[in-house]
Amino acid sequence: MAAAPLLAIHDYRLVFDGFEGTAHVLDGIDLELGAAETLGVVGETGCGKSVLAKSVLRLLPSPPARVVAGSIRFEGVDILAANDRAMRAIRGPRVAMIFQDPATFLNPVFTIGQQLLDVIAAHEREKPKAERRARAAMRAHAVSLLQQVRLPDAEALMGRYPHQLSGGMRQRVLIAMALSGAPALLIADEPTTALDVTIQAQVLRLIADLVRDLGLAVMMISHDLGVVASTCRRVVVMYSGTIVEDAPIARIFAQARHPYTKGLLAAIPTLAGSAAKLSGIAGSIPNLIAPPPGCRFHPRCPLAVERCRAEKPALRDFGGGHRVACHRAEES
Amino acid sequence: MIVYVVQRVLLTGLMLFGLICITFTVSNVAPSDPAALAAGPDATRDMVETVRREYGLDKPIWEQFVRYVSDLARGDFGRSIVSTRAVGTELAQYFPATFELVALAMGLGVLVGVPLGMLSAVYKNRPFDHLVRVFAVSGVALPAFWFGLVLQLTFAAQLELLPTSGRLDIASPPPPPVTRMFLVDSLLAGDWQTFADAFAHAILPAIVLSFPCLASILRVNRAEMVEVLSADYIVAARAHGVSPWRIVAVHALRNAMLPTLAMIGLRYGWMLGSTVLVETVFDWPGIGLYAVSSAIAGDFKPVMGVTLLIGLNFMIANLVVDLLYGWLDPRLRAAQ
Incomplete structure (x- = not known):
């Protein structure tokens, strides 16, 4: 990215205030997106990927949503501080969104x-x-x-x-x-989840063609790495409100460094290996009201050490546009 | 759409037949002997029998029913014992007065209730919403006779802004009868002075009559709006940059109007049947007073006539609501 990025999110922290307490839904998101760049955001249900997408257009009802820290800038405009008029000039004409269930x-x-x-x-x-x-x-x-x-x-x-x-x-x-x-940026929030498979392929091809022809930047939210791979060049993996890995799509499949990403990849069924039992990631999604200290993935991580329990890993640059948030990223 | 309309109209006809059966049955199982009642308290046995033959009350019940229905079809509701006038004529005199009042009250209820409900939903749980809630609860809770008296005391007796009661000033003659609704007739005659007078007389009773109706329309509309405003298509409209007030007043309101319409239809029928208190307080010569005084006198035919007329109005209101539903919601048109 040579010039100023189209979309720049820095240390974005968002909580949901509820009866049972405050849920830390997004915990320090750092993300930049250039013009005409195609980015996939993947993660399991509840990891905050849709919340992140809606944050860019400020579509979350407040309360319960509350921004604690950080900034979101689109084409230099501070989204979090913009008034309703300025937001309307962005919604639609500059940033457009398509949604999960067209019904x-x-x-x-x-x-x-x-x-x-x-x-x-x-x-x-x-x-x-x-x-x-x-x-x-x-x-x-x-x-x-x-x-x-x-x-x-x-x-x-x-x-x-x-x-x-x-x-x-x-x-x-x-x-x-x-x-x-x-618009300059299209946010697609699981656009094919509610469609059956053949229609899914058609809609994805349509989006891919439009993006290429119109030179749009895309933020494609999905829980399906396959969907992202067919439309995006770059992918961000989210886990429990944090970005754990950010890399070009080929790099993710070839040399993922984060244990969670590896777990996700291992969970994809293959056409050849039908006889083997599908592997999953043990454990379940952490409670967002009292998230685990340190790395949020450590209770489920096969590589977790003492440091993972105490210290939150930062996103570190591994070159070639590859960022990983793991203390033990070098070892894998 | 045509199928839908025909279906609704046929259904309404069927309901009307059901209503006629009910009023006929009630008048036949009621404890008093209609022939003895018609002949009067001092009639001899022979006189009662004569009356019985005259009215066809000695015929088999199905013959009586056929006669009852064919009389109704000709607009013959029978005769009132007290006034000895045809019930049809009396209804034509009293009903327009009540209808005029109910129409005004309904207009007020919809024009105030729907926007207040909408705004209340937009400012949900903010001071404005709380204020409106207090207003709505008092609308349901205040007894009509008390509220009417307070308004009379304030606006008529103390402030002397509006007349206390009646439909017109004693000095001013009623407009030439066409519909017998003074507001409409005075307009047809081009008599603005009478119109203003009739309107001034109608304001207070219309407010009292509409208050509970307004309150329930408001509450239903608020609840629906709150739900619709959190719908996905509202989020999508915001994401596409549609202005907030357009979203509320166009995109959301049309969806929220469906259950509100049902409430409006119900309230219309309910109001027609419950005008007696307001008519008493404001000395308004309407159908409610007519029905109550007839019932007290044991005068059966007028009560049956009023029942049929209110029932018929209720059905027409529901038919209109059904048709509006089909117009507002394309899914209903397709479902048929």
Whole structure:
């Protein structure tokens, strides 16, 4: 990254205040993303990957969410300090987001056209008066967006309601909405989890093609390393609110250094080794209200030593864009 | 959509038939002998029998039922014993007065209740929400007669801003009867002075009548809005940069309006049937007073007539709510 990064997150700490106590959901996230860079964020349920994605657009309800420390900057704008107006100029036109379950992320009582036009009109209002488009031009834009995400018969689709569409079509509509403001960064929060496998492959190919054609930067949240591998060049592995490893995708598969990443890789079933029992990672996700001291992974780690219990490992640079947060990273 | 509408209309017809069966049965199993009642307290046995034949009460029950239904179809609700006038004529006189009041109260309930509920949900658990909650609870809890008297004392007796009771000033003649709703008739006649007078008379009773209705619309709308505002598609709309007020007033409200509409339909029927207290306090010659005084006099036909009329209104209200549901929610149209 030569110039200033598109997105820079520094020492970001977020907690959720609840009845049972304060959950330390994100614990010191350091992450930078350049223009047109494709980044996958993987980790198991509850590791904070979706929370991190929503933080970038400040979509978390507060309370319970509370930022304790750190900063998030997008194109130099301090997201955490920006007012609502400034946030609206970012949401949609600069950073767009697509979501996990397309069934629930479209409003059931409005047509596809109404919803798409509403989003486009919202973006128009951010522009100076002279540059705003007429209603007809916005409609034409909406139709062309639907065509861009390869939906057949876009004109007729404008008058349809979400329940008349299949899951894959709904996700395409959401992608069209996300693209409507010509954003620089696309955040995809498990965009294929709710879809069946064949549709999943189509949607992933669509995203990959759009990203390449439009030069978008992507932050792809997933629990599936395979999904990330097919769309991203770089991957960040999260565990219990921390980044444990950050590396180019090929590097992760070839020479992962963090014991948790290795555990994840070992848990992927292979076509050849069907006879062997699948290996998992022993233990379960740590309690976020009273997280383990030191390295949060140490209770489940086969390599844990005394130091891991006492001292939180920092993300250290191993060259070639490879960062690992483990005291014993050199040994593996 | 057409199938949906036809289905709803047919269903309403079926319900109306059910209601007619019920009123017919009630009038036949009620302890008093209708023939003796009609003949009067001093009638001889022969006179009672004559009346019985005259009214067809000696015929088999199914014949009586057929006659009852065909009379109703011609708008014949029978005669009142007390006034000896046709019940249909009396209903046509009293019902518009009540309907006028209920329509005003409903308008007030919706126009104030829905926005307050919406704002309450937006400012959930903030001081504004708490204030609105106190307002809503008092709306449900305050007895209508007490609230009405307090308003009369304040706005009519002390401040002398509004008239105490009645539909019009004693000095001003009613507008030419078309609908018999003074507000509508005075407008049709272009008589603004009478309109203003009728409106001033209607304000206080409409407020008293609408208060509990307003409160329940408000609470239902608030609860629905709170739920809808946390829905995924609202998060998505925010993520796409739609402005917060547009999200609340357009994206969320339309979804939250569905259960609120059901409540509005129920409240309409409920209000029609419970105007008597307000009519008494404000000396409003409506259907509630008519029904109660007839019931006290043991005058059966008017009570049956009022029951049928309110029931019919309830059904029409529910039909309208059903049709609005279909219009608001495309999934219902498709499900049929």
